[in-house]
Amino acid sequence: MVDLDYQRLIDWADEWITERPRTVVLLFVVLTAVFAVGMTNISTSSGTSQFTDDSPAQTALDNVNEEFSPTFSEANGSTQLIQRGSNVLSKEELLAMLTLQQRAEEDPSLRIASTSSAAAIVAQTLDPEATTLDDQIDAIEDATPTEIDSAIGTAAENEGFTSLLSNDFNEQSASASATIGTITHDVPGGVSSSSAGTSGSSPLTGYQTRVRTMADSVDSDITVFGSGIVSDEFTNIIFDSLIIVVPAAALLILIFLIFAYRDPIDLLLGVISLVFAVVWTFGFTGLAGLPFSQMLIAVPPLLLAVGIDFGIHTINRYREERVQEYSVTKSMRTATDQLFVAFFIVTGTTVVGFAANGVSSLQPIRQFGLVAAVGIVFTFLIFGIFLPAAKVWGDHLRVRYGIPEFGLTPLGAEGSLLGRVLTVGVSAARRAPYAVLVLTLVTSVAAGGYATGVDTTFSQDDFLPPEDLPDYVEALPEPFAPGTYTVTETSNFLEDNFATTQESSVTVYAEGDLRTDSALESIQRANENPPDPVVTSGRTASTDSIITVIRDYANQSSSFAALVDRNDVDGDGVPDDNLGEVYDALLESPYRAQALNYITEDYRSTQVVYSIESDATQDEISNSGRTLANRYRLDATATGQTIVLQAVTDAIFVSAIQSLVAALIVTAIFLVVIYYIIEGRPSLGLVNLVPIVTSVALLAGSMRLFAIPLNALTATILSIAIGLGVDYSSHFVHRFVDEYHESGEEVFVALDDTVRGTGGALTGSMLTTTTGIGVLALAITPILGQFGVVVALSIFFAYLTSMLLTPSVIVVWERWT
Structure with missing residues (x-):
């Protein structure tokens, strides 16, 4: 001792x-x-979001969202209106959706920037001059069922219209069981799409809660969904779990x-x-x-x-x-x-x-x-x-x-x-x-050997209640009764009933001096012979990048095409010399907005968006992104929601x-x-x-x-x-x-x-x-x-x-x- x-x-x-x-x-x-x-x-x-804050992929994604225009399908500051029924394209249901949009626009506290819906498209098909919600409501009210069906048939030729309708949309009968409308809010300071629906608080929570109250007063089954609703449920689930578990x-x-x-x-x-x-x-x-x-x-x-x-x-x-x-x-x-x-x-x-x-x-x-x-x-x-x-x-x-x-x-x-x-x-x-x-x-x-096969998971679903709460939870009296939870059910409904309109994608965020002669060529070479899950054109990855914008503008402007050609040593359509001059000309052109989606004004960072096969697994997507990023001569990081998770x-x-x-x-x-x-x-x-x-x-x-x-x-x-x-x-x-x-x-x-x-x-x-x-x-x-x-x-x-x-x-x- x-x-x-x-x-x-x-x-x-x-x-x-x-x-x-x-x-x-x-x-x-x-x-x-x-x-x-x-x-x-x-x-x-x-x-x-609290788990992703220290992730390099999340940091890169935040930089992408801050420095470039959004490339993701869900806009910042948006609220989804999910309407369900036996036929959401009937006259009554179309009017219900437009009425909700109108009531939302009339509330200045919601800071509405715009609204959209399949109902609005049908109304404008009936009357192309119906640019306001009042006019659109009048167009639907004045139309006969036959005229509405005809307008739906015409609108169905537009993919933007059908993407708002559930998979069971029938053009012949002009019917669908669900549709999605969107309200865009002008949020002071913006909303980070990288963390939308994942953090404990959201500037959209108050807006979407008020829209949900409005939806309850409309004679239709309309669910309000968005990052604010998700954040609210994330917070409420803590207290509801405690009030059940602790006693x-x-x-x-x-x-x-x-x-x-x-x-x-x-x-x-x-x-x-x-x-x-x-x-x-x-x-x-x-x-x-x-x-x-x-x-x-x-x-x-x-x-x-x-x-x-x-x-x-x-x-x-x-x-x-x-x-x-x-x-x-x-x-x-x-x-x-x-x-x-x-x-x-x-x-x-x-x-x-x-x-x-x-x-x-x-x-x-x-x-x-x-x-x-x-x-x-x-x-x-x-x-x-x-x-x-x-x-x-x-x-x-x-x-x-x-x-x-x-x-x-x-x-x-x-x-x-x-x-x-x-x-x-x-x-x-x-x-x-x-x-x-x-x-x-x-x-x-x-x-111990058997345990090596245990799964590892991380998703938003881990933190949300199941779609169907157990019977004992539903039967609890106040004050133990939990609140109403809709996020999981709504997410599953959207996944099951709406076809994705966007391919899966991976973004490579690259930093460095993009005026260096080899900058664009190194990106082009990184795209050759990509991993299997990446969508290809020939033997090259299918991408959206600053190179895409340069080629698009060169096809439209002979003077810009000549500038690119003079600086394209190997003749592959990608300039190798005087890149600063090429960028300057591009940003002074009508293609300025498109260019700023992929390159910053100081020419120090860029994003390249790769299309991924829809059946690729999360592991395959992540591995492909990292493989592509490692090929860059710039400081590159693969990112995107899938890679972050x-x-x-x-x-x-x-x-x-x-x-x-x-x-x-x-x-x-x-x-x-x-x-x-x-x-x-x-x-x-x-x-x-x-x-x-x-x-x-x-x-x-x-x-x-x-x-x-x-x-x-x-x-x-x-x-x-x-x-x-x-x-x-x-x-x-x-x-x-x-x-x-x-x-x-x-x-x-x-x-x-x-x-x-x-x-x-x-x-x-x-x-x-x-x-x-x-x-x-x-x-x-x-x-x-x-x-x-x-x-x-x-x-x-x-x-x-x-x-x-x-x-x-x-x-x-x-x-x-």
């Missing part, structure tokens, strides 16, 4: 807890009030805490401590200026998992001394002397597991790791100091006022049913410890592996060092780690078995499983060490005492936390439900391996050392 006087620190804490409990309690109450103020400063951040979790936790504590005052102290831990953590979040995102919804259950464990261990260990008729002070001193070290080990390893997410390249995952790690430190302080002090103060008051105690018998006491069940692992260790280890090794390798998907997988490896390595080092310091036996650190490695392998295999992917939230679970899992094995190993010394190094006597003492507390903790956290499966957001399941599984596997495997590992350790 290293000569490090850590006992002096424990004695100092013991003195405050047992001799000045009221002072300690009042100090923690004051600190809680301070942190409660911090909670009022919390802001929200939701959606997928359910609280109820289940309360039930199991009643079983674990069996005393109303102890139960109250445990619940108050849990509340303090949550308030401190989110008070810190507010004071630090960190936004509250969907990922942070998972932090309270994690705090509850560790807090419940600490609380039950504290009370249970204290009761083990009290039943031997020791005094309140002596019983708590004995309990805290032992538990402080165990709690420190658990806190250190749990913080390592959570903080390991700091290696992630994704900012929300790093923030999640930070908040969770800080929360665990707070939990250690509250349950390691406040709860014992409150218990001592409360029991002194009980003695003074003659208040009886209940449930004084500790969990897992000898002779109880639970006590007999808990010794199963010890019995296996008596008979065949090596066989247990071999079976564990085979199982772990098999589970794929980049995050790849980062999630890398994050999961890196954080797992970091957590394993740092946890192993921490445990070896800490057991070397307190026991002089570093090998006990490895004993502590064996059950955790097994539980992580079982968890990863279970994720594939239950089709739970690695997504933005579950990617954190592998490192978290180490942090939470060490909680169980650390309590077991540390308690064993104490009993081992007291029993004169009789290993099985020490194991029996350990599983009946600490094993009982671990059982109560496992039952409480698995049900309390598992209730996240009730959350409306799929990503939270999946996270709840995997955390509950990780705790269950950690408990199982600690109770069944650790005794055999200890027996083998004792024989070899």
Whole structure:
């Protein structure tokens, strides 16, 4: 054992807890009030944009949207009006759409720049001079059904008209079941299309909410859709999930805490401590200026998992001394002397597991790791100091006022049913410890190998409620009833009923001096023999770029064609010399607007848009984009929504592996060092780690078995499983060490005492936390439900391996050392 006087620190804490409990309690109450103020400063951040902010592809996409005119199908500041019915081309439905457009235009607060719809096209076909909505409504009202059908037939010759109609449009019967109208808003400062519908707030939310109210007053089934509606649902889903999950979790936790504590005052102290831990953590979040995102919804259950464990261990260990008729002070001193070290080990390893997410390249995952790690430190302080002090103060008051105690018998006491069940692992260790280890090794390798096939995903759908909410959610009364969610259903409807009018595309954003003689030729050469998913013309990629504009204008202007020809050394239609002069002439021509879609006025950046086959997968699109960008002699980055999402998907997988490896390595080092310091036996650190490695392998295999992917939230679970899992094995190993010394190094006597003492507390903790956290499966957001399941599984596997495997590992350790 290293000569490090850590006992002096424990004695100092013991003195405050047992001799000045009221002072300690009042100090923690004051600190809680301070942190409660911090909670009022919390802001929200939701959606997928928070994951893409640090992505080079997202940065390039933002630059494209800022520097060039939009090349994407969805305009900035737009609201979609999705009309459904038996025939949206009937006279009544056409009038309903035009009426809604008219009411929107009459509201100056909506800042309407323009509106469009299939109904407007039909009206202008009937009367080409009907340029206003009033005139268009008159044209439809004055027309007979036959005239309207004829106008629809004429308009159907225009692809722009049919693209606004659902796939079931029948020209002969002049009918369709759905159509899309568009309102364009003049938004001050604009709206980034790169993040439309993905961030926690949007300048379009207020506009689209008011348009939705107008649509409700129109005699037609019209759904309002757009980035503002999506952003609003992203934000609302956080609060609706919390209001469902928190009460359910609280109820289940309360039930199991009643079983674990069996005393109303102890139960109250445990619940108050849990509340303090949550308030401190989110008070810190507010004071630090960190936004509250969907990922942070998972932090309270994690705090509850560790807090419940600490609380039950504290009370249970204290009761083990009290039943031997020791005094309140002596019983708590004995309990805290032992538990402080165990709690420190658990806190250190749990913080390592959570903080390991700091290696992630994704900012929300790093923030999640930070908040969770800080929360665990707070939990250690509250349950390691406040709860014992409150218990001592409360029991002194009980003695003074003659208040009886209940449930004084500790969990897992000898002779109880639970006590007999808990010794199963010890019995296996008596008979065949090596066989247990071999079976564990085979199982772990098999589970780990199977887990390599787990999926990795990242999409907007992860953060939105499903199209059809479960029946139990629909049946919830106020105030638990969730709001109305339409985004998923509307998105699926659009995908199923409207043909895409745009090919998939990839954009390469390139920066550098575009006046360099080789600039355009290097772009042209990069387009030769492109990857298979890229649409080609001959052996060259089909693109839209500044080269396209140069050729188009050269076909229209003989003087410009002569300028290009004079500077085209190899005769391929792409100028090689004096590019600044060519650009100047182009920007002074009628093609200026088209040119500025692809090149900036300082000639320092450009975009090249590649058409992609419609059946290409997300991986193929991303790989093609990167391959093309790597061919550029300029500083080039492939971008586009597909590439941005794929980049995050790849980062999630890398994050999961890196954080797992970091957590394993740092946890192993921490445990070896800490057991070397307190026991002089570093090998006990490895004993502590064996059950955790097994539980992580079982968890990863279970994720594939239950089709739970690695997504933005579950990617954190592998490192978290180490942090939470060490909680169980650390309590077991540390308690064993104490009993081992007291029993004169009789290993099985020490194991029996350990599983009946600490094993009982671990059982109560496992039952409480698995049900309390598992209730996240009730959350409306799929990503939270999946996270709840995997955390509950990780705790269950950690408990199982600690109770069944650790005794055999200890027996083998004792024989070899």
